[in-house]
Amino acid sequence: AQSVTQLGSHVSVSEGALVLLRCNYSSSVPPYLFWYVQYPNQGLQLLLKYTTGATLVKGINGFEAEFKKSETSFHLTKPSAHMSDAAEYFCAVSLKTSYDKVIFGPGTSLSVIP
């Protein structure tokens, strides 16, 4: 069955440090991949999206992610964390099964330490 895993339900980084949030998926066909961010008591906002083409995708707020087919991964990175990056981050895959559906990972809560 198709699934999305996010290693680490909670990640803490110091302000200015590298942010690395991990996402792995299982799929027998190439999926479309997304990262969303959710601030407390708000909806989800798209950070970036991979469809086809260049495997390194740049998104908003300085985030980027790289699609690695051989590793079935789509990890999210940001070179320097800012206090405003503290939020919940969700990886998602879009693929065709019995119907076109989006599968969301369980989320990773990012804390930024001053």
Place this chain on the structure above:
Amino acid sequence: DGGITQSPKYLFRKEGQNVTLSCEQNLNHDAMYWYRQDPGQGLRLIYYSQIVNDFQKGDIAEGYSVSREKKESFPLTVTSAQKNPTAFYLCASSGFFGVGETQYFGPGTRLLVL
């Protein structure tokens, strides 16, 4: 500004009561979705609608009902048959229903049981 609105922000349900959550979009999107979010879990799909006057069950439709009489509106009713309704409910829309389409989310409604 184009976007998705959800109301109310907080909703309280008494035992045996049906309650309706509102979702309106002015993005001229064909597809709309309802998700349920529980702490520490990803989003789970309740219902989706590809077009006006059409809707389909998602992964956890039991105890919920929807209608899609207008393109811009997709209300969700939580019925008394839903025994554990306490959750954060998110409405989303996309240009059309298909693999790779970006979903845009509303701010959510938090449902609590009295």
